[in-house]
Amino acid sequence: MKKLNLIYYFIFLLIFTSCEKNDGTQLPYDYSQEETLGLQETLEKADWKTKQVAEGIMWKHVQFSQIFESKQYINMFEIDLTKGFDIEIPYVKTGFLKTSDAATRANALVAFNGSYFNTSVGGSTVFFKYDNVVQNQTVNGFNPYRENGAMVIDASGKPKIILKPSSGWTSVAEPIALAGGPLLIQNGEELSQLNVDFNTARHPRTAVGITADQKMIVVVVDGRSSQSQGLTIPQLSSLMKALGCVSAVNYDGGGSSTAWVKGEGVVNFPSDNGKFDHEGERAVATVFTVK
Numbered sequence: 001m002k003k004l005n006l007i008y009y010f011i012f013l014l015i016f017t018s019c020e021k022n023d024g025t026q027l028p029y030d031y032s033q034e035e036t037l038g039l040q041e042t043l044e045k046a047d048w049k050t051k052q053v054a055e056g057i058m059w060k061h062v063q064f065s066q067i068f069e070s071k072q073y074i075n076m077f078e079i080d081l082t083k084g085f086d087i088e089i090p091y092v093k094t095g096f097l098k099t100s101d102a103a104t105r106a107n108a109l110v111a112f113n114g115s116y117f118n119t120s121v122g123g124s125t126v127f128f129k130y131d132n133v134v135q136n137q138t139v140n141g142f143n144p145y146r147e148n149g150a151m152v153i154d155a156s157g158k159p160k161i162i163l164k165p166s167s168g169w170t171s172v173a174e175p176i177a178l179a180g181g182p183l184l185i186q187n188g189e190e191l192s193q194l195n196v197d198f199n200t201a202r203h204p205r206t207a208v209g210i211t212a213d214q215k216m217i218v219v220v221v222d223g224r225s226s227q228s229q230g231l232t233i234p235q236l237s238s239l240m241k242a243l244g245c246v247s248a249v250n251y252d253g254g255g256s257s258t259a260w261v262k263g264e265g266v267v268n269f270p271s272d273n274g275k276f277d278h279e280g281e282r283a284v285a286t287v288f289t290v291k
Contacts, residue, residue, distance in 0.1 A: 039067075039238060039239070039242040040242045042064075042067060043242055043243065046062050046064065047062060048060040048061070048062045049061050049062060051261070051264075053077075053109050053110055053261055053262060054109050055083065056079065056080035056082075056083035056085065057077065057078070057079050057080070057085070057109055057110060057290065058077070058078040059075070059076070059077055059110065059261050059264075059267070060075070060076045060077075060078065061073070061074065061075045061076070061267065061268075062074060063227070063228070068231060068235045068239075070202070070229040071226070071227060071228060071229060072221060072222070072228050072229065072230075072231070073221070073222040073227060073228035073268070073269060074219060074220070074221050074222075074239075075219070075220045075221075075222075075259040075267055075268045076217065076218065076219050076220075076243070077110050077112070077216075077217070077218040077259070077290075078215055078216075078217060079110075079215060079216040079217075079218070079290060080214070080215055081158065081159070081210075081214045081215060081216055082214055084157070085109075085157075085290050085291065086157060086290070086291050087153055087157065087159055087216075087288065087289070087290050088106060088288075088289050088291075089114060089128075089130060089176060089178055089286055089287065089288055089289075090102040090105070090106060090286075090287050090289060091114070091124065091128065091130065091135065091285060091286045091287070092122055092123065092285055093122075093123045093124075093135060093136070093285075094121055094122045094123050095121075095122040095123075096117075096122045096283030096284065096285065097283055097284060097285065097286075097287060098258075098281055098282075098283045098284070099111050099112065099113045099258040099260050099266070099281065099284065099287045100258070100260050100265060100266055100281060102287035102289060103260045103262070103287070103289055106289040106291060107262075107291060108260070108262060108289035108290060108291045109261075109262050109290055109291050110218075110259075110260065110261050110262065110289075110290050111259075111260040111287055111288060111289045111290065112206060112208075112218050112220060112258060112259050112260065112287070112288050113206055113251065113252055113256045113257060113258045113282075113284050113286075113287060113288075114178055114180075114251060114252065114284060114285065114286030114287050114288055115128070115178050115179060115180040115251050115252050115285075115286055116142075116146065116147075116180070116252050117252070117284055117285030117286070118139075118285070122285055123136060123285050124136040124178075124285045124286055125138065125139045125142055126138045126139075126142065126146070126147040126178070126179040126180065127147065127150070127169035127170075127177065127178075127179040128177070128178050128179070128286060129169075129172065129174075129175070129176060129177040129178075130175075130176055131175060131176070132175040134170065137169075138169070138179060143198070145181055145182050145193075145194050145196075145199075146180070146181040146182065146198070147164065147179040147180065147181050148163065148164045148181040148182060148183050149161060149162065149163060149164065149179070149180055149181050149182065149183030149184075149249035149250075150162055150164065150169070150172070150177050150178055150179040150180060150249065151177070151178055151180070151208055151249060151288075152172060152174035152176060152177040153174060153175070153176035153177075154174045154175070155174075155175055159210070159216060160210060160247065161183070161185075161186075161208065161209065161210055161247035161248060161249050162247075163183055163186055164179070164183075178286055180249050180250060180251040180252070181249060181250060182194075182199065182233055182249075182250055183248075183249050183250075184207060184209070184233070184236060184237040184240055184245075184248040184249060184250055185209065185237060185240055185241055185245055185246065185247050185248040186247055187246065187247070188212075188246040188247075190234075190237045190238065190241055191237070193233050193234055193237070198233070199232060199233035199234070200232050200233075200234075201232065202223055202229050202230035202231055202232055203223050203224070203230045203231070203253050203254055204220075204221060204222050204223035204224060204228075204230050204253050204254055204255070204256075204257040204270075204271050205219070205220070205221045205223070205230065205231050205233075205236050205250060205253040205257060206218075206219070206220050206221075206250070206251045206252060206253055206256070206257045206258075207219045207236055207239075207240055207248055207249065207250050207251065208248065208249055208251065208288075209240045209243065209245030209246075209247060209248030209249075210245060210246060210247050210248070211243075211244040211245055211246060212244070212246050213244075215244075217240065217243050217244070217245055217248075218259070218288075219236075219239060219240065219243070220257050220258065220259040220268045221236070221239075221257070222257070222268050222269045222270075222271065222276075223253075223254075223257075223271060224254075224271040224274075225269065225271065225276045226276075227269070227276045228269065228276070230253075233250060236250060252284065254271065254272075254282075255270060255271050255272030255280065255282040256270075256272075256282050256284050257270060257271070258270050258281050258282070258284075265278065266278045266279075266281055270282060
């Protein structure tokens, strides 16, 4: 019996020391894979309300009572890129443009807000290229981590998410490009993010990702409300990864976050009016429309 107890003791000691660094401090257990699997299961089992807006475009929305340790209201568009939808970016160089107005004028099927803009005079504050013409350069002093990614659209209309080239945005060959950030996922891997308030605080968020089977995933998460508290950037990244994205980028959030569906109007709860209703839409500078 003593010999058996001694064996158990050495097995315990071996397991315990394997969880420590050489300096004796205990290593944290890596829950990342379990958390991802748990999040995927949570999303799969959620009571999503769904509507097929058109063949190849699915609109889903749900209010989670508990996800990321908080209550969240999430709208999602799942767009099959093999169906040949036109993705356009209506914009203003000065002044402001509501996502709903841009969508109505374009006769869009779905629409969502674009990237960062000057809240005083309007116009993009990050690199924006349209019809092979650079409409805006990133303004001096803009935080680099908020324009380190972009959605670009090639001449055939196919979108993809890219990292900012080392040679700068002007080297991008595609005729359409709108910078944003932080870049969330690249080559199937979530990226590490700076420990700054923009990233670590909960806010309404808008993100766009591409899956391996060529679907564009658009997520609009409401925030700044007891009904939906918003996400941090790492949480948003985890959400996009769990939805199957192999690349993803964050766009303008806060009061700008807006999702629009033809025949429904604004379907999320924009926070700019401080109420949990559909009326708090903020006018922006760039809008994504899909038709």
